[in-house]
Amino acid sequence: EAGVAQSPRYKIIEKRQSVAFWCNPISGHATLYWYQQILGQGPKLLIQFQNNGVVDDSQLPKDRFSAERLKGVDSTLKIQPAKLEDSAVYLCASSLVRSAFLSTDTQYFGPGTRLTVL
Amino acid sequence: AQSVTQLDSQVPVFEEAPVELRCNYSSSVSVYLFWYVQYPNQGLQLLLKYLSGSTLVKGINGFEAEFNKSQTSFHLRKPSVHISDTAEYFCAVSDLQAGTALIFGKGTTLSVSS
Numbered sequence A: 001e002a003g004v005a006q007s008p009r010y011k012i013i014e015k016r017q018s019v020a021f022w023c024n025p026i027s028g029h030a031t032l033y034w035y036q037q038i039l040g041q042g043p044k045l046l047i048q049f050q051n052n053g054v055v056d057d058s059q060l061p062k063d064r065f066s067a068e069r070l071k072g073v074d075s076t077l078k079i080q081p082a083k084l085e086d087s088a089v090y091l092c093a094s095s096l097v098r099s100a101f102l103s104t105d106t107q108y109f110g111p112g113t114r115l116t117v118l
Numbered sequence B: 001a002q003s004v005t006q007l008d009s010q011v012p013v014f015e016e017a018p019v020e021l022r023c024n025y026s027s028s029v030s031v032y033l034f035w036y037v038q039y040p041n042q043g044l045q046l047l048l049k050y051l052s053g054s055t056l057v058k059g060i061n062g063f064e065a066e067f068n069k070s071q072t073s074f075h076l077r078k079p080s081v082h083i084s085d086t087a088e089y090f091c092a093v094s095d096l097q098a099g100t101a102l103i104f105g106k107g108t109t110l111s112v113s114s
Helices: none
Strands: A005-007 A010-013 A019-024 A031-037 A044-050 A053-056 A065-068 A075-079 A088-095 A113-117 B004-006 B010-014 B019-021 B023-025 B031-038 B044-050 B056-058 B064-068 B073-078 B087-095 B108-113
Touching: A005 A088, A010 A019, A019 A088, A019 A113, A031 A075, A044 A065, A044 A075, A075 A088, B004 B087, B010 B019, B019 B108, B023 B031, B023 B087, B031 B064, B031 B073, B044 B056, B044 B064, B044 B073, B073 B087
Parallel strands: A010 A113, B010 B108
Antiparallel strands: A005 A019, A019 A075, A031 A044, A031 A088, A044 A053, A065 A075, A088 A113, B004 B023, B019 B073, B023 B073, B031 B044, B031 B087, B056 B064, B064 B073, B087 B108
16 A cells, blocks of 8 residues: 655745645545654644645634645645745654544654755 | 653663653543654554553563553553664654544654663
8 A cells, every 4th residue: 555645755845935844644544634744853743634624724824824625536736936944854654434523534644854944 | 731751861771681761641531642753764663552441451572551540541561672773762642532543652763772
């Protein structure tokens, strides 16, 4: 079974530039998550999709971050404009979860995209 | 709000020694508990999870964890570590009232030397 795919693996940009990350979840997984992992910290949820609908985006800085999951499969996370504090690893995860709540399904993580903002 | 505290940021041990990585969570409601491992430049891999039932959970690579509801703890243990266990370990909780997203601790770096 293929895992969660992410690209690019690394990205270096200057502040105020824009950047986009792509995620392809495991086939058949209904739920997709984007996490931000700042150096020295644990991952923090940015946004959760159930199929192509948003379940939770309460921690997404909506003035600069946006995400979409067209057709309930692939997802793209965009930052525009980037700030220095956006330097982090962006992790995508997916799970079978059919319901947004009360699930025991395991979340499978991709390798992440390491973003450096100069 | 739910939170997870990993009590040790770094744990150095010698090969074949036992190790315990400590984790406490704050919620008083029902939770699911997880331990993930992250090797350098890789994504997170599930080691084990507690959903219900037996409080002692066995995972991959010889790791186990014990859920203690009264102490709100979920410590990870391994009786004999290998060099290859060197990695970052994250404890995480899923609050059943808040949805399926995971709340992670800050991580513990396990360094195994010979």
